[in-house]
Amino acid sequence: MSYKIGFIGLGQMGGRMCKRLIEGNDVIAFDVNKNRLKQVVDLGAKEAKSPKELAAYSDFILASLPDSNVVESVVFGQDGIIEGCQSGAVFIDLSSSRPASTQKIALELKKKNVSMLDAPVSRGVAAAEKGTLSMMVGGDAAVLEKCKPILQILATDIYHVGDIGAGHILKMLNNLVSSTCFIITAEALVLGAKAGLDPKLVNDVLNASSGRSYATEKRFPDYVFKNNLNSGFSIKLMHKDISMCLEFAQQMLVPLPVGSSVVQTYTTAMSQGRGDDDNLCMVEIMEKIVGVKVRT
Numbered sequence: 001m002s003y004k005i006g007f008i009g010l011g012q013m014g015g016r017m018c019k020r021l022i023e024g025n026d027v028i029a030f031d032v033n034k035n036r037l038k039q040v041v042d043l044g045a046k047e048a049k050s051p052k053e054l055a056a057y058s059d060f061i062l063a064s065l066p067d068s069n070v071v072e073s074v075v076f077g078q079d080g081i082i083e084g085c086q087s088g089a090v091f092i093d094l095s096s097s098r099p100a101s102t103q104k105i106a107l108e109l110k111k112k113n114v115s116m117l118d119a120p121v122s123r124g125v126a127a128a129e130k131g132t133l134s135m136m137v138g139g140d141a142a143v144l145e146k147c148k149p150i151l152q153i154l155a156t157d158i159y160h161v162g163d164i165g166a167g168h169i170l171k172m173l174n175n176l177v178s179s180t181c182f183i184i185t186a187e188a189l190v191l192g193a194k195a196g197l198d199p200k201l202v203n204d205v206l207n208a209s210s211g212r213s214y215a216t217e218k219r220f221p222d223y224v225f226k227n228n229l230n231s232g233f234s235i236k237l238m239h240k241d242i243s244m245c246l247e248f249a250q251q252m253l254v255p256l257p258v259g260s261s262v263v264q265t266y267t268t269a270m271s272q273g274r275g276d277d278d279n280l281c282m283v284e285i286m287e288k289i290v291g292v293k294v295r296t
């Protein structure tokens with residue numbers, strides 16, 4: 001079955017997801033970056049001149065955008081989604097957004113009989129290209145069932161985690177844990193290298209022991225040890241996500257002493273002008289501070 005799908009935001013993740021949806025579906029796309037837009041148009045997508053035009057054409061509207069401010073601008077701004085969306089349509093936010101913002105958008109869209117899911121994704125650009133992302137979805141279960149044939153093109157593991165906004169809460173928690181494991185692993189390997197140990201051997205032992213994590217199993221063997229510091233996710237985006245988690249924890253009166261330290265570590269990188277560098281470059285920053293190398 002072919003679906004009329006609008007896709008907004010064609011960056012590292014969004015571009016790859018949109019390309020997967022084009023085959024077998026009627027896709028219309030929008031991005032302020034015309035080069036990115038041309039790439040998907042060349043593959044068969046239609047070009048929208050505005051989010052409003054895209055929404056008017058689509059039964060399912062997907063967005064993969066940098067943050068809540070951009071999402072709100074695309075929905076509520078001039079020629080925004082809310083001006084063009086059709087009754088009965090579904091808006092799916094694949095971004096990492098603030099739960100309160102998500103809930104506000106859902107409330108306004110409901111007035112136009114438009115449903116919303118927050119469905120942030122994880123596992124990175126390689127999984128986006130292969131359609132093997134994990135997805136954490138907030139919203140009505142019946143709406144999720146309606147959207148599953150589309151979402152299953154993008155993700156192999158789809159979890160319904162609660163009401164609207166719950167997906168974005170869980171994505172914040174995931175990135176808090178992911179960044180913490182990555183930073184603490186980098187610190188351990190840098191310390192080990194300073195003490196004269198082989199970083200790869202240290203990582204192998206961690207993987208055979210209780211220190212094992214996604215960082216030791218994937219990030220270091222598949223990227224860092226191959227001197228490939230390009231995971232497709234920037235320092236500033238990770239800093240944004242974990243800072244957002246810290247704000248949410250403060251609202252909930254939940255202390256995050258370890259999480260706060262991780263945020264400060266990323267803030268240090270941001271203060272050095274490294275925000276646009278890949279998240280994996282945090283290893284390089286630590287290497288320079290200590291004067292050792294864990295990369296080959």
